[in-house]
Amino acid sequence: MQFDELNLLPHLLDALKELEYTTPTPIQEQSIPSLLQGKDLFGCAQTGTGKTAAFALPILQHLDPDGQVKGKRPIRCLVLAPTRELANQINDSFKSYGKHSKLRSMVIFGGVNQNKQVNQLNAGIDILVATPGRLLDLMNQGHIQLSKITHFVLDEADRMLDMGFIHDIKKILPRLPKNKQNIFFSATISPTIMELAGTILFDPVNVRVTPVSSTAEIVEQFVYYVEKADKRNFLKQLIKTENISHAIVFTRTKHGADRVARELTKSGLKAEAIHGDKSQNARERALAGFKNRTVSFLIATDIASRGIDIDLLEYVINFEIPEVAETYVHRIGRTGRAGASGIAYTLCSSEEKAYLKAIQKLINQQIPERTLKKA
Ligand code: AMP
Numbered sequence: 001m002q003f004d005e006l007n008l009l010p011h012l013l014d015a016l017k018e019l020e021y022t023t024p025t026p027i028q029e030q031s032i033p034s035l036l037q038g039k040d041l042f043g044c045a046q047t048g049t050g051k052t053a054a055f056a057l058p059i060l061q062h063l064d065p066d067g068q069v070k071g072k073r074p075i076r077c078l079v080l081a082p083t084r085e086l087a088n089q090i091n092d093s094f095k096s097y098g099k100h101s102k103l104r105s106m107v108i109f110g111g112v113n114q115n116k117q118v119n120q121l122n123a124g125i126d127i128l129v130a131t132p133g134r135l136l137d138l139m140n141q142g143h144i145q146l147s148k149i150t151h152f153v154l155d156e157a158d159r160m161l162d163m164g165f166i167h168d169i170k171k172i173l174p175r176l177p178k179n180k181q182n183i184f185f186s187a188t189i190s191p192t193i194m195e196l197a198g199t200i201l202f203d204p205v206n207v208r209v210t211p212v213s214s215t216a217e218i219v220e221q222f223v224y225y226v227e228k229a230d231k232r233n234f235l236k237q238l239i240k241t242e243n244i245s246h247a248i249v250f251t252r253t254k255h256g257a258d259r260v261a262r263e264l265t266k267s268g269l270k271a272e273a274i275h276g277d278k279s280q281n282a283r284e285r286a287l288a289g290f291k292n293r294t295v296s297f298l299i300a301t302d303i304a305s306r307g308i309d310i311d312l313l314e315y316v317i318n319f320e321i322p323e324v325a326e327t328y329v330h331r332i333g334r335t336g337r338a339g340a341s342g343i344a345y346t347l348c349s350s351e352e353k354a355y356l357k358a359i360q361k362l363i364n365q366q367i368p369e370r371t372l373k374k375a
Contacts, residue, residue, distance in 0.1 A: 065102050084283075085283070107129040222343070235263075250331050254276060273286070276304055
């Protein structure tokens with residue numbers, strides 16, 4: 001199937017051509033027709049599947065400004081995302097897919113001064129991408145009215161719950177109009193997720209792609225058994241002997257991320273840590289540096305890294321093993337995007353063996369063990 005078989009407006013097809021998207025991804029192929037018909041949607045998909053375009057394109061098409069109201073534009077689409085990075089990326093996607101439309105989108109999140117956001121809101125926007133806390137803040141201060149919303153997206157619902165946003169979401173939901181199109185995405189499904197979806201969606205279409213256990217198949221994976229105290233030295237050796245020039249390194253804690261970044265920097269490697277204690281500016285700078293390859297190693301915690309979209313990432317290194325097995329699949333899913341293959345190395349200490357076992361069970365494969373080649 002090609003994009004031009006999906007009944008999208010010509011200006012959207014033009015934007016997609018300019019981005020060199022030729023064929024829709026499975027989530028796009030399955031979601032776009034139903035969304036164009038105005039149906040609610042429950043999507044089980046993770047970042048990297050193309051889910052943003054799957055909801056953004058039909059929304060841009062519905063909001064196309066022909067015959068738009070005169071005067072200040074009301075916000076008609078609200079997208080809630082758990083992290084600033086993801087919110088930024090969604091906003092960027094709306095801007096690039098909607099570049100030939102006159103629709104305006106913007107993003108708001110906490111941790112930065114609100115004045116600029118308020119000024120931009122006052123100018124009138126069509127699409128608002130927000131993290132829940134800052135949205136509630138600005139709603140409570142009277143800067144945001146949601147009574148004209150026609151499209152509502154809750155993205156990465158599972159992560160929202162993990163991050164404790166449920167109370168904020170429950171305060172936001174009743175302030176939205178009843179009659180609207182609702183789109184709900186989650187990478188994983190649990191009874192709590194189904195319950196939340198049930199309070200938002202009306203007779204939804206269900207779409208599910210790349211079950212979490214199968215993304216692992218295109219990524220080459222290896223495990224090295226290394227004790228905790230030896231890991232930092234080991235990492236440096238690994239980078240050297242495997243000739244790794246660009247990788248995300250995952251740690252379990254913010255503190256750990258800082259320590260690994262410091263250690264790599266000390267040995268002359270260009271490394272930056274990215275986690276929730278860093279300022280928004282520092283995180284964006286690190287990410288931009290990593291994308292343009294002036295930074296070789298991005299040391300990240302899971303929450304900070306969620307939603308980061310980096311094309312052509314060849315290596316993921318699990319400095320520590322995540323406690324939740326699905327997280328491993330999210331981490332390694334950052335390589336091997338859009339059909340590219342990637343390599344994931346995992347350093348496993350004796351205390352982490354149980355986590356490794358759970359991961360192997362989830363992905364239904366044994367991760368082969370490796371030992372370090374002599375430099
Ligand atoms: P997402 O899952 O929405 O975060 O998208 C993951 C990445 O895939 C982003 O870099 C998108 O720009 C890219 N992408 C989305 N749809 C397509 C497509 N149909 N063809 C090629 N790349 C795509």
